[in-house]
Amino acid sequence: xxxxxxxxxxxxxxxxxxxxxxxxxxxxxxxxxxxxxxxxxxxxxxxxxx
Amino acid sequence: xxxxxxxxxxxxxxxxxxxxxxxxxxxxxxxxxxxxxxxxxxxxxxxxxxxxxxxxxxxxxxxxxxxxxxxxxxxxxxxxxxxxxxxxxxxxxxxxxxxxxxxxxxxxxxxxxxxxxxxxxxxxxxxxxxxxxxxxxxxxxxxxxxxxxxxxxxxxxxxxxxxxxxxxxxxxxxxxxxxxxxxxxxxxxxxxxxxxxxxxxxxxxxxxxxxxxxxxxxxxxxxxxxxxxxxxxxxxxxxxxx
Numbered sequence: 001x002x003x004x005x006x007x008x009x010x011x012x013x014x015x016x017x018x019x020x021x022x023x024x025x026x027x028x029x030x031x032x033x034x035x036x037x038x039x040x041x042x043x044x045x046x047x048x049x050x
Numbered sequence: 051x052x053x054x055x056x057x058x059x060x061x062x063x064x065x066x067x068x069x070x071x072x073x074x075x076x077x078x079x080x081x082x083x084x085x086x087x088x089x090x091x092x093x094x095x096x097x098x099x100x101x102x103x104x105x106x107x108x109x110x111x112x113x114x115x116x117x118x119x120x121x122x123x124x125x126x127x128x129x130x131x132x133x134x135x136x137x138x139x140x141x142x143x144x145x146x147x148x149x150x151x152x153x154x155x156x157x158x159x160x161x162x163x164x165x166x167x168x169x170x171x172x173x174x175x176x177x178x179x180x181x182x183x184x185x186x187x188x189x190x191x192x193x194x195x196x197x198x199x200x201x202x203x204x205x206x207x208x209x210x211x212x213x214x215x216x217x218x219x220x221x222x223x224x225x226x227x228x229x230x231x232x233x234x235x236x237x238x239x240x241x242x243x244x245x246x247x248x249x250x251x252x253x254x255x256x257x258x259x260x261x262x263x264x265x266x267x268x269x270x271x272x273x274x275x276x277x278x279x280x281x282x283x284x285x286x287x288x289x290x291x292x
Contacts, residue, residue, distance in 0.1 A: 004099045004163040011102045011156040015109070019261070022148050026268045033275040040282040 055134050057274045064267040071264040078257030085250030093247075102160040104250055107235070108258035109152040113181060114216055116146035116262060120188075121213050124206035134270075136202035137277070139209065140192050141269035145262060147185035153178060165229060173222035174230035177215060184212040198277060 086104035093100035120142045126135025157175070158168045169175065188205050195201035223232045234242045241248055 004097065007159045007163050008098060008101050011105060011159040014155050014159075015105045015152050018148050018152050022145070022265060026265060026272060029272050030268065030275070033272055033279060036279050037275060037282070040279075040286065 055132060057134055057137070060134055061271060061274060064271045068264060068267055068271075071260055071267070075257055075261035075264055078253055078260060082250050082254035082257050085253055090247045090250050096164060099160060099163050100247070102156055104254045106153060106156040106160060107251060108255040109149050109156060110178070111255055112258050112262055113146060113150035113153050113178065114219060115259070116142050116149060117181065117185075117209075117213070117216060119266070120146065120209050124209040127202045127206040128210075131199075133199075133277070134274075136198060137270050137273035138266070139202060139205060141266055141273050143185055143188045143192065143205075145265055145269065147182060147189060149258075149262070150178065150182040150185060154182060170229050172228045172230055173226040174219065174228050177219045177222050180215055181212075181219060184208075184215065188212075198280075 082104065086101055090101075090104075092098050120139050123135045123139035123142065126132045127139060154175075157178075161170075162168050188208060191205050191208060192201050195204060222228060223230055235248070235251070243251065
């Protein structure tokens with residue numbers, strides 16, 4: 001990394017931040033939905049997937 | 051194919067596939083990054099800055115690919131009124147916006163040292179910015195309409211109207227005199243990139259694509275669960291009211 005190292009570093013940092021942020025948001029949303037669904041008794045075909 | 055278009059079957063398939071595709075994406079991206087930083091040489095004109103291309107180009111491809119997936123889902127919504135197509139369409143919009151954002155920011159970070167400016171109103175850059183705005187518009191549209199089937203139909207129409215931007219992005223560098231360079235991988239005469247730089251680029255592109263499929267499955271799964279939660283909440287409220 002020579003003269004333009006800061007630009008390269010910034011590009012990779014932004015990419016990592018966006019991708020990890022997206023993974024984190026989707027994963028936390030999934031666990032929140034699972035927790036919310038557990039409050040309801042499973043019905044019919046949904047019971048199989050629970 | 052149609053068997054897995056059932057939301058319950060999709061959930062089973064997604065739960066089984068997500069760990070494997072996620073691991074494959076991480077392995078491909080790690081291998082691609084090794085190639086991008088330690089195996090490929092610096093460019094004779096761009097120097098080390100060419101290493102930004104290993105994320106910029108795959109992000110640009112994915113920004114358009116994701117829109118293609120949304121167009122197919124939009125057809126599924128409008129032609130077959132399929133709930134899984136609605137969920138897939140809604141799940142893809144934030145992913146497309148994220149990849150387009152990466153494409154724009156990394157392009158800008160490459161442009162400053164190479165072109166001497168962060169941004170130019172060149173046809174390619176402007177059409178990609180329009181794509182980003184379309185993604186944001188679709189996300190906003192989904193948030194605005196409360197009833198999922200109505201929101202899906204409105205978003206599907208907007209998605210298909212916005213598809214006109216895809217050929218404009220692709221051919222903008224041929225139709226107009228742009229500062230952005232023309233295609234150097236997918237072109238009639240074959241790639242113009244040296245193999246030592248081409249293979250890490252293709253590995254990174256494959257890694258980004260598998261990552262997109264993984265995140266899309268995860269996000270579609272969330273959307274199905276969100277609809278299930280909505281349905282159960284309405285049923286519970288109706289039972290309480292009796």
